Amino acid sequence: MEFHVWEPVYERILADFGFGRAADERARDRLASMTSPFDLDALSGFEGATVAVAGAGPTLAGEAAAAAAADRVVAASSAATTLRDAGIEVDLAVTDLDGAPERLAGMSHGGTPVAVHAHGDNVDALERWVPEFADHRLLATTQAEPAGPVRNFGGFTDGDRAAFLADALGAERLRFVGWGFDDPSLGEMKAKKLGWAERLLYWLESRRGERFGVLDGRREDLVLPTE
Numbered sequence: 001m002e003f004h005v006w007e008p009v010y011e012r013i014l015a016d017f018g019f020g021r022a023a024d025e026r027a028r029d030r031l032a033s034m035t036s037p038f039d040l041d042a043l044s045g046f047e048g049a050t051v052a053v054a055g056a057g058p059t060l061a062g063e064a065a066a067a068a069a070a071d072r073v074v075a076a077s078s079a080a081t082t083l084r085d086a087g088i089e090v091d092l093a094v095t096d097l098d099g100a101p102e103r104l105a106g107m108s109h110g111g112t113p114v115a116v117h118a119h120g121d122n123v124d125a126l127e128r129w130v131p132e133f134a135d136h137r138l139l140a141t142t143q144a145e146p147a148g149p150v151r152n153f154g155g156f157t158d159g160d161r162a163a164f165l166a167d168a169l170g171a172e173r174l175r176f177v178g179w180g181f182d183d184p185s186l187g188e189m190k191a192k193k194l195g196w197a198e199r200l201l202y203w204l205e206s207r208r209g210e211r212f213g214v215l216d217g218r219r220e221d222l223v224l225p226t227e
Ligand SMILES: Nc1ncnc2c1ncn2[C@@H]1O[C@H](COP(=O)(O)OP(=O)(O)OP(=O)(O)O)[C@@H](O)[C@H]1O
Pocket: 054, 055, 056, 057, 058, 076, 077, 078, 079, 095, 096, 097, 098, 099, 156, 157, 158, 159, 160, 178, 179, 180, 181, 183, 186, 190, 193, 194, 197
């Protein structure tokens, strides 16, 4: 997604959470200084594919077979390790290093590409964990304006960024596994972030002309983030 398309939505997210753009840019620049450009050609087989987008909701373990049935699997944060533990190959993990960073770093050395995201509240985690990843398997991302090796494909939480990445890689169909928007176990902040994830997925499906099954029965209460 072009940054000028993402930017107005990004500004709304910043305002809603009270996050600062300058802090995101500092984090992006720190990540840029620690990483090198990632060749997207390394992510083959997404073009025209059915891609499972795995979230870390409580239903994930029970839906692992649906992930395995897809052509490609993109998994958010701890969903990547859950699938891995279930014996399912993950083609791309997406993380802001909030959950299971050590295991994700290990997976990168084992061959899994990992999109590592910089934002204003994870600079310490970037400093601590980025050097532990296999450099050539680390795709650096930002929610601010892209700079140097750090890219912006759109999206906010790990899960919806995984979906925007699959879209950018040319996926034909997205199938959501391990997503639960009404998860009562989530604290206030996580629930609010998941609310934005849902809205962003609604935007993505409308841009793609697709209907994501995970949003069935929910659209009437959703407002596009551009409106
Ligand atoms: N019920 C759910 N609970 C938590 N995450 C969910 C749920 N449903 C979908 N997801 C998606 O799974 C992603 C990974 O969640 P996880 O708790 O492992 O990561 P996280 O690093 O805390 O996420 P983030 O930092 O993006 O909030 C979330 O970013 C969200 O997009």
